[in-house]
Amino acid sequence: MTNKSEMTKIHYGKHGMLSIFLLSLLILLSGCTREETPKKVSLYDRTSAVSKDADDPSRDTLWFGFDPRLGPKEEVLIYTPFLTYLEQATGKRFRIKFNERDEDTINNLGKGVTQFASLGTLNYVIGHNKYGIRYLVSGVSRAGDPKYRSAIFVRPESSIQALHDLKGRCFAFGSHMSTEGHLIPRNMLEESGVTLKDLGNYIYTGSHINTVRSVLNGECDAGGIQDPLAARLAAEGKIRILKMSEPFPGSVIAFNSAVDSETVNAVKAALLAFDPAGSHKDMLFGWDRTEMPLGFTEINEQELDKVAGFAREYGLLMQ
Structure with a gap:
């Protein structure tokens, strides 16, 4: 015959097992939810x-x-x-x-x-x-x-043929602190009579490769990048070089x-x-x-x- 103490133990044990089951299920479901949430990592x-x-x-x-x-x-x-x-x-x-x-x-x-x-x-x-x-x-x-040079480039099929054609267009610079991606291309534009005010828009992409992407995906019409990258992409037919700078x-x-x-x-x-x-x-x-x-x-x-x-x-x- 089961006494009161033993009944209490059994009653507690059943509820304990149920609690453990529900807690485990909750953890499992919350874990799945966390795994499905994407994280942006640099x-x-x-x-x-x-x-x-x-x-x-x-x-x-x-x-x-x-x-x-x-x-x-x-x-x-x-x-x-x-x-x-x-x-x-x-x-x-x-x-x-x-x-x-x-x-x-x-x-x-x-x-x-x-x-x-x-x-x-x-x-x-x-x-x-x-x-x-x-x-x-x-x-x-x-x-x-x-020494190296900067290259100003466009998409291969672009109608732009010279730097002065860039008036009213979008131009992609690299980093604001870049020699080949900003300083020299900006000087090249000015020597061709195109100031920043003459451009329809201009952006700073942060890097040479981002400048290439912004031009190829149509965000901008032209951009300025380092000559080794420009030469390689031009040889692959991915870009057309409008002009190379003097050596710096x-x-x-x-x-x-x-x-x-x-x-x-x-x-x-x-x-x-x-x-x-x-x-x-x-x-x-x-x-x-x-x-x-x-x-x-x-x-x-x-x-x-x-x-x-x-x-x-x-x-x-x-x-």
Whole structure:
């Protein structure tokens, strides 16, 4: 015969099992709901997180920043082997710091978040003026010199034949802080009699590849981008180049002024010895898509003065 105490235990046990079942069902359903909710994640945030978490880098780690160019996934594949080369050549430890905006590359280098960075000429001039960042070396183009050009392009089927035809049209610049994507194309337009006021509209897409997309998808009629990307897309029949600019000093590697001279000299020697088309070719991936396809060299810093002059003219550099 079951006593009162045993009945209480049985009664409690049945309700306990029911409660556990209902609670489990609720958790399962809420879990399904959460899984079905899409989340927007920045690929630049993800690549930065990977870098920060990797082996818990010590204070001896050197962080290397890069201006955004081709998109984070492709840039990871390109620059990771390059930093492996620097580690082997210098005995130093390097990590990648990707930046979603050109301004972040400048600020991170100037504030010491990164110790080295690959920068467009305009960004270097701004960073030098604002933070005192220092010049190290310049990238060597396919032509074998440390200069590059900007290209203004349209869709292959476009009726636009010359720069003066762009009056009243939409023009896509890259980053507001880009030499090849903004500063030089803007100067090219003005030399052809087309000011920003003459354009029907203009936008800043944030990167060269975004400029290409905005033109190809019909958002804008023309755009300005770096010459290596323009040459490749033109050869593939995806764009038509309207005009190339005169040569300007190309991208540079710069460093934070607080980096010790021994480290600076070691990195400089490694960069000047870097041979991406020869002895180091097999360890690289897609290096020919960068702005330094043939490695690095030194230039006279006075060659950067013309870019600084444009920057002041367009209000991008303090007097």
